[in-house]
Amino acid sequence: MPTDHTTTIDHETADREPARADELLVSVVIPCLNEEENIERCVSSARAVLAEQGIAGEVIVADNASDDDSARIAREAGARVVHEPERGYGSAYLAGFAAARGRYIVMADADLTYDFNEIPRFVAELDNGADMVIGNRMQNIHPGAMPWHHRYIGNPLLSGFLNLLFRTGIDDAHCGMRAVRRDVLPRLDLRTTGMEFASEMVIRAAKEKLVLAQFPIEYHPRGGESKLSSFRDGWRHLRFLLVHSPNHLFILPGAVMAIVGALVELVVITRLGLFGREWDIHALIAGALLAIVGTQVVALGVCAHAYGTYFMGERDRWFDRMRARYRLEHGLALGGILILAGVIGGAVIVVDWINHGFGQLSDENLAVLAATLIIVGIQIFFSSFLLSILGLRRRR
Ligand SMILES: Nc1nc2c(ncn2[C@@H]2O[C@H](COP(=O)(O)OP(=O)(O)O)[C@@H](O)[C@H]2O)c(=O)[nH]1
Ligand SMILES: [Mg+2]
Numbered sequence: 001m002p003t004d005h006t007t008t009i010d011h012e013t014a015d016r017e018p019a020r021a022d023e024l025l026v027s028v029v030i031p032c033l034n035e036e037e038n039i040e041r042c043v044s045s046a047r048a049v050l051a052e053q054g055i056a057g058e059v060i061v062a063d064n065a066s067d068d069d070s071a072r073i074a075r076e077a078g079a080r081v082v083h084e085p086e087r088g089y090g091s092a093y094l095a096g097f098a099a100a101r102g103r104y105i106v107m108a109d110a111d112l113t114y115d116f117n118e119i120p121r122f123v124a125e126l127d128n129g130a131d132m133v134i135g136n137r138m139q140n141i142h143p144g145a146m147p148w149h150h151r152y153i154g155n156p157l158l159s160g161f162l163n164l165l166f167r168t169g170i171d172d173a174h175c176g177m178r179a180v181r182r183d184v185l186p187r188l189d190l191r192t193t194g195m196e197f198a199s200e201m202v203i204r205a206a207k208e209k210l211v212l213a214q215f216p217i218e219y220h221p222r223g224g225e226s227k228l229s230s231f232r233d234g235w236r237h238l239r240f241l242l243v244h245s246p247n248h249l250f251i252l253p254g255a256v257m258a259i260v261g262a263l264v265e266l267v268v269i270t271r272l273g274l275f276g277r278e279w280d281i282h283a284l285i286a287g288a289l290l291a292i293v294g295t296q297v298v299a300l301g302v303c304a305h306a307y308g309t310y311f312m313g314e315r316d317r318w319f320d321r322m323r324a325r326y327r328l329e330h331g332l333a334l335g336g337i338l339i340l341a342g343v344i345g346g347a348v349i350v351v352d353w354i355n356h357g358f359g360q361l362s363d364e365n366l367a368v369l370a371a372t373l374i375i376v377g378i379q380i381f382f383s384s385f386l387l388s389i390l391g392l393r394r395r396r
Contacts, residue, residue, distance in 0.1 A: 023056070023101075023102075023103060024056050024057055024058055024101050024102040024103070025055055025056045025057055025102055025103055025104060025123070026050065026055050026056070026057035026058075026102045026103075026104050026105075026106055026119070026123060027057065027058050027059075027060055027096075027100035027101060027102035027104070027105050027106070027182070028046045028050070028057060028058070028059045028060065028105075028106045028107075028108070028116070028119065029060045029062060029093065029096035029097065029100055029105055029106070029107050030042055030043070030046070030059065030060070030061050030062065030074075030079070030096070030107075030108060030109070030110045031062045031064060031089055031092035031093055031096060031107075031109070031110065032061050032062060032063050032064060032066060032070050032071075032074065032092070032110040033063075033064040033065075033066055033070075033087070033092070033110075033227050034066045034067060034068045034070060034224075034225075034227075035066070035068075035070050035110040035111060035223075035224055036066070036068040036069045036070045036073055036224075037223050037224045038110055038111050038112045038223040038224055039061065039070045039073050039074045039077070039110050040073050040074075040076075040077045041112060041223075042108070042110050042111075042112060042116070043059050043061065043074050043077035043078060043079040044077050044078070045116040045117075046059045046108075046116045046119065047059050047077075047078050047079075048116075049116050049117055049119045049120070050119070053119070053120050055119070055120070055123065056102075057102055058080055058100075058101065058102065059078065059079045059080065060079060060080045060081075060082060060096050060099055060100060061074040061075075061079040061080070061081045061082070061096075061110070062082050062084055062092040062093060062095045062096035062099075063081055063082070063083050063084070063092075064084050064086075064087055064088070064091065064092040065083070065084070065085050065086075065087060070110075071083070080099065082095050082096060082098075082099045083095070084096075086193060088193035088194045088195075088197075089193075089194060089195045089197055089198070089227075090190070090191075090192045090193040090194055090195070090196070090197030090200070091193040093107065093190075093197055094190065094193075094197075097182075097185060097190075100182060102182060103181065103182055103183070104122075104123060104126050104179055104180070104181055104182065105179060105180050105181075105182050105185075106119050106122050106123070106177075106178075106179045107176065107177065107178045107179065107180075108176060108177045109176045109177075111222040111223055111224060111226075112220060112222065112223045113145060113176070113219055113220050113221070113222050114135070114176065114177040114217065114219070114220070115217065115218055115220070118135070118177065118217055121215065122135075122177075122178070122179035123179065125179070125213040125215070126179055126180075126181055128213075129211055130211050130212065130213035131180065131181050131184045131205065131210035131211045131212070132178065132179070132180045132181070132184070132201070132202075132205045132210055132211075132212050132213070133178060133179045133180075133212075133213045133214065133215075134170050134172065134173070134175050134177075134178045134202065134212065134213075134214045135172065135175040135177040135178065135214065135215065135216070135217035136171050136172040136175060136214050136215065136216045136217065137172055137175050137216075137217060137218070137219035138151075138155070138171065138172050138216075139216050140216055140217065140218045140219060141219045142218065142219060142220050142221060143221075144221040145219045145220055145221045145222070146219060147230075149230065150230065154230060154234055155172070155174060158173070158174065158199070158234065158237050158238065158241075159171065159172060159173045159174065161238070161241060162199055162202065162203065162237075162241055165241055165244075165245045165248050166202075166203050166206050166207070166241075166244075166245070167206065168202050168203065168205070168206040168212065169206075169212065170202050170206075170212060170214055171214060172214070173198065173199055173202045174195075174198045174199070174237070175198075175217070176198065177217060178201070180201070180205075184205075184208070184210060187204075187208050187210075188201065188204045188205060188208065189204065189313075190204065192240060194233065194236045195228065195233040195236055195237065196233075196236040196237045196239070196240040198237075199237050199240050199241065200240060203240075203241075203244060207314070207315075244308075246301045246304035246305050246308065246316075247301070247305075247316070247318070249301065249304070250297050250298065250300050250301025250302075250304060251298060251301040251302075251305075251318075253294075253297060254293075254294045254295070254296070254297030254298035254299075254300070254301055255294065255298055256294070257290045257291075257293055257294030257297065258290070258291055258294025258295050258297075258298060259294070260287075260290050260294075261286075261287045261288065261289065261290025261291030261292070261293075261294055262287070262291050263287075264279075264283055264284070264286060264287030264290065265284060265287040265288065265291060265368075265369060265372065267279055267283070267287075268280065268281075268283050268284040268287065268365060269284070269365060269366075269369055280365075281364050281365060281368070284364075284365055284368045284369070285368060287372075288368050288369075288371065288372040291372055291376060292372060292375050292376060292379070295376045295379050295380065296379055299379055299380070299383035299386075302319070302322070302383070302387060303383065303386055303387055303390060305319040306319075306323075306387055306390040306391060307390060309323075309394075310390060310391060310393075310394035311394075323391075328384055328385070328387070328388040330384075331380055331381070331383070331384025331385075331387070332381055332384055332385075334377075334380055335377045335378065335379070335380035335381030335382075335384060336377065336381065337377070338373045338374070338376055338377030338380065339373070339374050339377035339378060339381065340377075341370075341373050341377075342369075342370045342371065342372070342373030342374030342375075342377060343370070343374065344370075345366055345367075345369055345370030345373065346367075346370045346374075348363075348366065349361070349363045349366055349367055349370070
C-alpha cells in the first residue's frame with residue numbers, strides 16, 4: 001500500500017506534467033432536476049466562460065429524471081447530457097462525475113444562484129495546488145437568495161457541527177459551487193445519494209488530508225423552484241455527520257454517563273455526604289441506570305469504530321491505540337472480575353440473610369451495587385467477543 005508520502009509525490013509529479021493535447025482541463029458538471037427555466041442560461045454561460053478564457057473544457061448536465069424539458073434544452077444549449085434515473089443531488093453528481101473527462105471538475109447548481117464567471121478562479125486554485133476548492137456564500141448573499149432560517153440557523157449550525165466533529169476548516173460546507181481534481185475522486189470514494197453529498201465531500205476530503213481551499217463568492221436568488229426540503233435534507237446532513245463520528249455519537253456521551261453513574265454509586269455506597277446531605281437508594285438506582293446504559297453505549301461505539309476501521313478504511317488515533325494495547329482476553333478478564341465482584345456482593349447478602357434466620361432483608365444498596373456490577377461485567381464480557389468477531393475478517 002502506498003504511504004501518504006508517496007501519494008503526495010505522485011501527485012506533485014502529476015501536477016507538473018503538461019496536459020496532453022487531447023485532454024480536457026475542465027468538466028463543468030451541473031446536476032439538474034426540473035430546471036427548464038434556468039438550464040439554458042447555465043449551460044451557455046458556462047460554455048461562454050470556458051471559450052472566453054481559452055479553457056479546454058466541456059459542460060455536462062446530469063439530468064436527474066426531470067419531468068420537464070430540461071434535458072432537451074441542455075442538449076440544445078451545447079451540454080453533454082447524462083441521465084441518472086435515481087433521484088437525489090448526490091446521485092446526479094455521481095453520474096456526472098463518472099462521465100467527466102476533464103482533469104478538473106467544477107460543480108454548480110442549475111438554478112442561476114452561482115456565477116459561472118467564477119470558474120477561472122476555481123481552476124486557478126486547483127492549478128496552485130489545491131485538491132478541492134469550495135466557495136463561501138455567507139458574506140455575499142443577495143436579498144432573497146437564502147431564506148433566513150437557512151442563513152441564520154440551518155447553515156451555521158450544520159457547518160459548525162460539521163467542523164466541531166471533523167475540523168475541516170471549511171466555513172460554508174454546503175456551498176454548491178466547488179471544484180475538485182478528478183484524480184482524487186477514487187480516494188474520496190463518495191457514496192451518498194442525497195443533499196448530504198455536499199457534507200460527505202468535505203468530510204472525506206478532510207479525512208484524506210487533501211489540500212482544501214475556499215474563497216468568498218456571491219449567492220444570487222434562484223430561478224424556479226427550490227428542490228431543497230429544509231427538514232428532510234437538514235436531517236440527512238445531521239445523520240451523516242453522526243454516523244461517521246462514533247466518538248461523538250457513542251463514546252463521549254457513553255463515557256460521561258458511565259463515569260457519572262459510577263461516581264453516584266460510589267457516593268451512595270460510601271455514605272459520602274454531597275451537597276449537604278446523604279444520598280440513598282433512589283440516587284443509587286439512577287447511578288446504576290447511568291452506569292449500565294453508559295457502558296452499553298461505549299461498547300456500541302467501540303464496535304462502530306471497529307467496523308469503521310476494518311471495513312471502511314477509517315483511522316482513529318484513540319481506537320488504534322486501544323486495539324494495539326488490549327486484546328480479547330483483557331476484556332474478558334475485566335468483565336469476569338466485575339461479575340465476580342457482583343456475585344461476591346450477592347453472596348454477602350445471602351449469608352447475612354441466613355445469619356438473620358431468613359428474616360426480612362434490608363440490604364438494598366448492596367443489592368443494587370452487586371446487580372450493577374454483574375450487568376456491566378456481562379456487557380463487557382460479551383461486547384469483547386463481539387468486538388473480536390468484527391475483527392475476524394479484517395484486512396489490517
Ligand atoms: N434536491 C435535489 N436537487 C437535485 C436533484 N437532482 C438534481 N438536483 C439539482 O441539484 C441542485 C441543488 O438543488 P437546489 O434546489 O438548488 O438546492 P439548494 O441549492 O441547496 O437550495 C439543483 O441544480 C437541482 O436541480 C434531486 O433529486 N434533489
Ligand atoms: Mg441551488
